[in-house]
Amino acid sequence: NAGVTQTPKFRVLKTGQSMTLLCAQDMNHEYMYWYRQDPGMGLRLIHYSVGEGTTAKGEVPDGYNVSRLKKQNFLLGLESAAPSQTSVYFCASSILGKDLRSEKLFFGSGTQLSVL
């Protein structure tokens, strides 16, 4: 059981380049999330998805796009990378509880992205 898998683990981009981060989960979770973590700070929500084919903006969505074409995958795209997007990116997933609350989150191991 792999849980939540993120690829790649490390990436260096030049300003203006594009890339896609892949998150895959094998737990049949409805909810998936993308967060970024800057040094000394907590996680900030970029985008999230409450099910296949749906996405929604989080706290810091500008400069990012997402897609959830399959339930098990959640893609995060940077169309034109900027140095301000240098960060550690975490993907997470959770089930939808009976009371429609997002339950226990499971995190991937993170992607260290540097934009030069």
Next chain:
Amino acid sequence: GIQVEQSPPDLILQEGANSTLRCNFSDSVNNLQWFHQNPWGQLINLFYIPSGTKQNGRLSATTVATERYSLLYISSSQTTDSGVYFCAVYTNAGKSTFGDGTTLTVKP
């Protein structure tokens, strides 16, 4: 949006000591979770606790939703408890806000 404040920001303990970490939030929440981020960056869910009290070994957590706070208790701390402890709240289906964390250092 909702504000989440964690205290203290930093905590240094001797091995074997007990500690209490606090999370205050500014509005009603549907869900609250505590996480531990180890020195290698891995995030582990400790508790899913929208209300009430839960215990897991040396760790326990209490959330008083009506008073908008949650507490994480660590007893008989060990060096492996070191890392950053985050509180995260959820105000509607899916959307979350994390606090800035408490950095715990346990010295042998």
